Each structure stands twice: as structure tokens, then as C-alpha cells.
Amino acid sequence: MIFNDYNPQEDKILRIIDNEGKIINKELLPDLDDETVIQAYKSMLYARTADEMAVSFQRQGRMYTYPPSMGHEAIHIAGGMIIRNDDWLVPAFRELGFMLAKEVTMKEIFLYYMGYEQGSNFSKANHVLPICIPIASQLLHANGIGFSINYQKKDEVVFGFVGDGGTSEGDFSEALNFAGVWNVPVIFTIQNNQYAISVPVKSQTKSVNLAVKAIAFGIPGIKVDGNDFFAMYVAYKTAFEYARAGKGAVLIEALTYRKSAHTTSDDPTKYRTKEEESEWHKTDPLHRMKKYMENKGIWNENGEVLIEKYKLEIDNQFTEAENFTPYKLDDVFDYMYEDKPDVLKKQKEDYELFQSWKENRK
Amino acid sequence: MSMMTIVQAINNALDIKLAEDKTIVVYGEDTGKEGGVFRVTEGLQKKYGVERVFDSPLAESAIVGAGLGMALSGLRPIVELQFDGFTYPAFNQIISNVSRMHNRSRGKYKVPMVIRFPYGGGINALEHHSESPEALYAHIPGIKVVIPSTPHDAKGLLIAAIESNDPVIFMEPKRIYRAIKQEVAEEKYSIPLGKAKVLTEGKDVTVVAFGAMIRECQKAMAMATDAGISVELIDLRTIYPIDKETIATSIKKTGRLVIVAEAPESFGIGGELIAIANEEAFLYLEAPPKRVMGFDTIVPMAKGEPFYMITPERIFYEIERTVNF
Numbered sequence: 037m038i039f040n041d042y043n044p045q046e047d048k049i050l051r052i053i054d055n056e057g058k059i060i061n062k063e064l065l066p067d068l069d070d071e072t073v074i075q076a077y078k079s080m081l082y083a084r085t086a087d088e089m090a091v092s093f094q095r096q097g098r099m100y101t102y103p104p105s106m107g108h109e110a111i112h113i114a115g116g117m118i119i120r121n122d123d124w125l126v127p128a129f130r131e132l133g134f135m136l137a138k139e140v141t142m143k144e145i146f147l148y149y150m151g152y153e154q155g156s157n158f159s160k161a162n163h164v165l166p167i168c169i170p171i172a173s174q175l176l177h178a179n180g181i182g183f184s185i186n187y188q189k190k191d192e193v194v195f196g197f198v199g200d201g202g203t204s205e206g207d208f209s210e211a212l213n214f215a216g217v218w219n220v221p222v223i224f225t226i227q228n229n230q231y232a233i234s235v236p237v238k239s240q241t242k243s244v245n246l247a248v249k250a251i252a253f254g255i256p257g258i259k260v261d262g263n264d265f266f267a268m269y270v271a272y273k274t275a276f277e278y279a280r281a282g283k284g285a286v287l288i289e290a291l292t293y294r295k296s297a298h299t300t301s302d303d304p305t306k307y308r309t310k311e312e313e314s315e316w317h318k319t320d321p322l323h324r325m326k327k328y329m330e331n332k333g334i335w336n337e338n339g340e341v342l343i344e345k346y347k348l349e350i351d352n353q354f355t356e357a358e359n360f361t362p363y364k365l366d367d368v369f370d371y372m373y374e375d376k377p378d379v380l381k382k383q384k385e386d387y388e389l390f391q392s393w394k395e396n397r398k
Numbered sequence: 399m400s401m402m403t404i405v406q407a408i409n410n411a412l413d414i415k416l417a418e419d420k421t422i423v424v425y426g427e428d429t430g431k432e433g434g435v436f437r438v439t440e441g442l443q444k445k446y447g448v449e450r451v452f453d454s455p456l457a458e459s460a461i462v463g464a465g466l467g468m469a470l471s472g473l474r475p476i477v478e479l480q481f482d483g484f485t486y487p488a489f490n491q492i493i494s495n496v497s498r499m500h501n502r503s504r505g506k507y508k509v510p511m512v513i514r515f516p517y518g519g520g521i522n523a524l525e526h527h528s529e530s531p532e533a534l535y536a537h538i539p540g541i542k543v544v545i546p547s548t549p550h551d552a553k554g555l556l557i558a559a560i561e562s563n564d565p566v567i568f569m570e571p572k573r574i575y576r577a578i579k580q581e582v583a584e585e586k587y588s589i590p591l592g593k594a595k596v597l598t599e600g601k602d603v604t605v606v607a608f609g610a611m612i613r614e615c616q617k618a619m620a621m622a623t624d625a626g627i628s629v630e631l632i633d634l635r636t637i638y639p640i641d642k643e644t645i646a647t648s649i650k651k652t653g654r655l656v657i658v659a660e661a662p663e664s665f666g667i668g669g670e671l672i673a674i675a676n677e678e679a680f681l682y683l684e685a686p687p688k689r690v691m692g693f694d695t696i697v698p699m700a701k702g703e704p705f706y707m708i709t710p711e712r713i714f715y716e717i718e719r720t721v722n723f
Binding site: 101148240365368393 | 427435455457460483484523663693
């Protein structure tokens with residue numbers, strides 16, 4: 037059992053391929069056929085391309101503040117391959133690849149960052165909550181969903197996400213505690229990307245790592261190389277089977293690096309060095325996966341051509357988002373309640389009177 | 399004198415007080431090395447050291463709760479919460495402990511603590527970054543709530559807040575953090591808490607606002623002047639304790655009241671001001687007081703925010719209707 041073999045108290049880390057895609061832990065290499073591995077890489081490449089395009093659209097002033105996911109693709113795509121349609125995704129806000137895997141569309145992602153609430157109404161995606169900006173608060177919802185699953189005797193599993201900074205919030209500890217006591221089928225992932233905006237993880241905790249926090253709450257914790265697709269796949273698969281079997285929650289610390297800024301409003305040069313960045317860039321998940329495929333002789337495609345194809349497809353979704361129905365006054369009011377209070381109706385009517393006054397004045 | 403934005407004026411006030419009083423510490427999320435997400439504390443860690451200006455772990459409740467402990471044991475903490483919408487994890491500490499300690503200990507423990515955070519909309523921000531929770535905090539007995547509208551006021555009010563032995567919530571209008579530059583005195587000065595300021599005298603209608611809405615009111619006033627309406631504009635400066643006297647005196651003079659604020663209208667600051675009008679100046683009223691406030695909705699995301707944010711035109715529209723009632 038990997039949870040025993042990779043005891044976080046000993047600060048062990050689950051890793052299967054090295055930075056150049058060489059297998060260093062053959063015993064744990066998952067038995068995936070070549071086509072599946074190639075598809076996983078392509079999904080990572082798609083997520084990376086979409087993320088870079090989002091940053092570029094923001095820079096062009098066509099979107100508002102955006103939190104890039106670059107560097108986190110292995111975590112998202114590995115989890116995305118394991119999560120079923122009826123399993124739940126409870127995101128923080130840096131899980132782009134995972135959301136795409138759950139059939140959230142880039143159009144919806146774009147709509148959100150263009151400033152439409154409609155971007156949280158995932159029309160095709162089943163069991164995906166909107167992103168959650170108040171740090172760590174979403175993990176408690178994951179427990180509630182886990183409770184419902186047990187109560188309704190279903191066999192769904194919940195994937196809840198938080199960042200390294202989020203582990204300092206009270207809600208994080210409360211969530212792990214409830215998860216242990218209630219024995220809920222929740223897989224908590226900490227995307228430890230080394231920074232909470234400017235604050236390094238060593239300023240967040242004195243713990244030897246973040247996975248070890250699971251121990252005190254009586255649930256398994258494991259530290260995984262989050263830039264190693266195969267390691268993440270194995271960790272998720274094990275956690276998924278554990279949770280599905282009714283054994284309870286699992287905490288996965290996915291060690292990664294926020295390759296880009298916290299958001300497009302942030303400037304990482306203020307608080308981290310080029311040297312540190314280039315050290316981490318050597319661990320890039322896409323590079324490692326590609327090297328693995330090349331070493332095995334299964335990668336025969338032209339990456340540039342693929343990227344161009346993805347760009348075209350993503351660009352079409354962006355155009356659809358840009359041509360989305362203009363925001364109306366009704367959109368401010370209509371979704372606050374199912375049963376709209378009269379006071380809201382009156383506020384809207386008053387505003388319409390103001391609008392017609394404004395029109396007549398012109 | 400030197401030209402300062404609100405960000406610079408607050409930084410200057412913190413700088414002056416850190417230099418003068420060794421019991422002051424400044425901390426919060428990203429407040430140290432980075433100087434805060436809005437750079438309000440920029441340069442202070444370098445000048446005063448990591449012992450006095452630092453980054454805390456990411457936990458608002460702990461930031462405020464620890465601040466209370468410091469305030470009870472000889473320090474004067476100034477804590478920063480990153481955004482209006484991220485203050486709520488600390489709400490329990492503020493309402494259950496910070497606000498009550500002086501009263502519960504019958505004055506044995508004082509709470510010389512300032513909780514700063516940026517507030518308000520109009521910057522096309524993501525969710526939870528555009529809120530105006532002044533009424534939530536002003537409703538807590540034991541807390542003072544201060545909101546400046548200019549660089550000059552930001553400095554003077556913050557110094558008064560830091561020097562107060564009562565806990566003060568200091569809300570900073572992020573939308574105009576850098577929008578206004580003003581001559582600000584370089585030396586230390588303070589502006590008393592609890593006093594509103596009549597910015598412009600007028601005779602037809604009293605307009606009460608604060609923070610980022612002052613500028614919008616001034617633009618509306620220009621429209622009103624063109625329409626022959628004389629507006630008396632009052633900047634509340636302190637939300638609690640509210641300056642009833644200045645407000646009532648003005649209403650007695652003009653007979654009309656318009657309140658402008660970004661927060662949702664119901665159960666907000668507007669209702670409080672109308673109560674003051676009724677209790678203190680009822681017989682002088684010539685028109686029903688009017689609230690020009692946010693809808694009872696979440697501040698919409700960027701595409702819908704223009705409907706929500708109060709414009710000079712909407713303020714003028716309500717001023718005119720009130721005067722012509």
C-alpha cells in the first residue's frame with residue numbers, strides 16, 4: 037500500500053519518472069497502454085495552450101484578472117483520467133486542466149474571466165462546483181457532499197482542491213477533521229506550488245511537509261511529485277479506490293511549482309529569483325512526459341502542429357465568449373433568489389426609471 | 399508638503415508611527431516582503447525589519463486573533479486583511495473578542511489595534527473583491543469604523559486610529575487608492591475620529607457620503623450646480639461613532655437628505671442616516687430622505703458592475719427628484 041510505503045512523517049515522496057522522463061520506480065509504473073499515455077500528454081498540452089492563451093487575452097485587455105494554472109497540468113490530467121462523470125470536483129481556482137477534464141468548456145472559463153457569472157453555470161459538466169476564491173472554504177463543502185454520498189448510499193467520490201497557503205486557514209483543518217470523523221469519500225489535493233502569492237510555503241508551516249497534516253486527523257496522507265504524471269496517476273488511483281471502498285478520506289500533497297504569476301495582477305519578480313524559477317522549470321510536467329514518450333519511442337507527432345490546432349479550437353471558443361449575450365439589468369437581479377423578494381423587484385423598477393430618465397435627457 | 403496618493407499617504411502614516419512607537423507591528427498576508435498586494439506597506443519591512451513588518455501565514459482569523467493578544471500584552475498591532483471579501487473568517491474574532499475585551503474586563507484590558515483592509519467596487523475585480531461591509535462592522539458594539547476619502551484624510555485618520563486605545567477598523571477605498579494626488583503635510587498630524595466634515599456648504603439639499611463615493615458626489619454636484627441646485631456635501635469620515643450633530647445641523651438647514659453609498663441598500667448606512675434625520679430633524683424635512691445605494695444583490699462581476707456602481711448621473715437624478723419633491 038503506497039500510503040504505508042510513502043509515510044509523510046519520513047518526508048518520502050512518490051515519484052516514478054525523473055526530470056528527463058526516465059523511469060526510476062518501475063514497480064509502481066501504472067499499466068497504461070501507449071494510446072492512453074499519448075492522450076494524457078495531449079490533454080496536458082491542450083490545458084497548457086489554453087492557459088497561455090488566457091493570459092495573452094488578459095494582456096490584450098479582452099479579459100480581466102486571471103490566475104494561471106501553468107505547471108499544474110500533470111495533477112489535473114491524472115485526476116481527470118480517474119474521476120468519473122458522477123464524481124464531484126470541488127475546485128479552488130487553479131485547476132484549469134481538471135475542469136476541462138470534467139467537461140467545463142474554455143468558453144465558460146473565458147466568460148467567467150470576462151466578468152460574466154454565466155461562466156460558473158457549467159452547462160455540460162456534471163458535478164463541478166464553481167471556483168471558490170475564499171481560501172480553503174470549499175473543502176468543507178466537499179465534506180458535505182461526501183456525507184450526502186454516504187447518506188444516499190451512492191459510490192461517488194469527491195475531489196477537493198486547496199493550495200499550500202490554504203492549509204493555514206482554519207477551514208483546512210476543520211475539513212480534515214470532519215472528513216476523518218465522518219469517514220467521507222473525499223480526496224483532498226493540496227497543490228503545493230511553493231507560493232501563496234508572495235509568501236513561500238516555509239513561512240506557512242513548520243511541518244516537514246503538508247501531507248503530514250493528515251496524520252493528526254487520522255486519515256492517510258501522501259506527498260507526491262505533482263509534476264510527474266505517472267506518480268499523480270498512481271496516487272489518485274489508489275486514493276480513489278480507497279475512498280470508493282468506503283475507507284474514508286485521503287490527503288494528497290502534490291508538489292509542484294506555480295510557473296506563472298499568482299494572477300495576471302501579480303509580479304513574481306518582486307519575491308522570487310530567476311535561478312529558483314529555472315531550477316523548477318527543469319521539473320516541468322510536459323517536458324518529462326514528452327521525454328518519457330520519446331524514450332519509449334511512442335511519440336511521433338509534431339507538437340507545434342498540435343498546438344496550432346488547439347489554438348484554433350480555443351480561439352473559436354474565445355470568439356463565442358466575446359460574442360456572448362450582452363449583460364442585462366435582469367442578470368443582476370434574477371438569480372439572487374429563486375423566490376425574488378419584492379424589495380428587489382422595486383429596486384430594479386427604480387433603476388429602470390432612472391435609465392429612461394437618462395435616455396430622455398440625451 | 400508633498401504630493402501623495404491615498405496609498406502613499408497611508409504608507410507615510412505607518413512610516414511615521416513605526417518610527418515613533420516601538421510597540422507598533424504591522425503584518426498580514428503578503429504585507430512584508432511584497433509590501434501588500436496594493437503596495438501600501440511597500441518599503442516598510444526594509445526600513446523597520448522583519449520583526450516589525452512581516453508576512454503572516456494565510457489565516458485571517460488568526461491574524462486578527464493574534465492581534466488581539468498582542469494588543470492585550472503591550473503592543474499596538476496594525477493588521478492588514480487583503481480584501482473586503484476576505485475579512486469574514488476574522489469576523490468571529492472581531493465580534494466575539496476584539497470588540498468585547500475592554501467592556502468584559504471592565505477596562506482592565508485595552509485594545510489598541512487597527513484592522514486595515516481595502517474595500518469597494520468599480521475595479522472590474524473577481525468575486526469577493528468589491529464589497530462594502532461597513533454596516534456589518536459598524537453594527538458591532540465596541541468597534542470604531544473609519545473610511546477616508548482623500549490622501550490628506552487617510553493619513554490623519556489613520557494616525558488617530560493607531561493612537562486610539564479602542565479597536566478601529568480602517569477601510570480603504572481601493573478604487574481611488576491611486577486616483578487622487580493631493581498635497582499632504584509631511585509631518586505628523588491627526589484628524590479626530592467621530593467627526594464628519596462639511597466639504598461644500600449649500601442650502602437646498604444635504605448629501606452624505608464617504609470613501610470612493612465622495613468623488614462621484616462631487617461630479618454630481620457640478621451637474622446640480624448647473625441645474626441651479628445648491629448642495630451641501632458631507633464626508634462622514636467615521637462611520638461609527640457617527641457624527642449626528644453635523645448631519646442634523648445640515649438637514650435642519652437644507653430640509654433634504656440624500657445618502658450615497660455602495661453597499662446594499664437594505665439594513666445599511668442609509669437607514670441609519672434616515673433615522674438620524676427623523677430623530678433629530680423631523681420637523682425640518684421638506685422631502686422624504688433618499689438612499690442612493692447598491693442593490694440588495696452581490697456586487698455583479700465586471701460585465702454587470704456598471705449597473706450596480708453608483709454614477710454621478712444617478713446621484714444627480716436623485717438629488718433633483720428630492721429637491722423637486
